[in-house]
Amino acid sequence: MDKASLRRSLLKxxxxxxxxEWQEKSDRICTHLQSSPIFKEAKTVLAYFxxxxxPDLKPLFADTSHLWGFPRCVGKSLSWHLWQAGDRLETNKFGIxxxxxxxxxLAASEVDLILVPSVACDVRGYRLGYGAGYYDRLLKLPEWSNKLTIGIVFEFTYLVEIPIDEWDRSLTGVCTETGLKLINNY
Incomplete structure (x- = not known):
């Protein structure tokens, strides 16, 4: 199955x-993240709304032992901005x-961990995104290429293999409601 068909099927x-069920699975993902050393040791974490x-990561954002960064879509790139509970948000052209x-x-040098939104991930750490390439472009930049990255998905989208292209990069790990699976570079 090609990426577009797989994406449509899994999103459906x-x-x-x-x-x-969505909230229960999301809460379990948050619990696994909170109890992992990779998360506990991170000072600045990039996440998503x-x-x-x-998967909803909102329960994590109350943790003030971390600085939180969230993306803004700027052209075909992401810029990362510091955010604290209570700070103003706006809705972008995608409704995010x-x-x-x-x-x-936030500069790349300040970031310890990136929680990557994903449609699916596979056991090799490859991620199926939404098709716009924002994270692919970010993670191939030299200043971002060695950051710890965890794909966040529900277990039913943690697959044996997804189709990959030459620009796809494997993540450090994948977290589902059944646990955090570390794969690469850790």
């Missing part, structure tokens, strides 16, 4: 999760919440 299945029933444009920008 994800949309069938009841709100209760859940969109279209992606993001920090306001004048929020402080």
């Amino acid at each position: 299945i994800r949309q069938t999760l009841s709100k209760t 859940s969109f279209r029933q992606e 919440l993001e920090p306001v444009a004048n929020a402080p920008i």
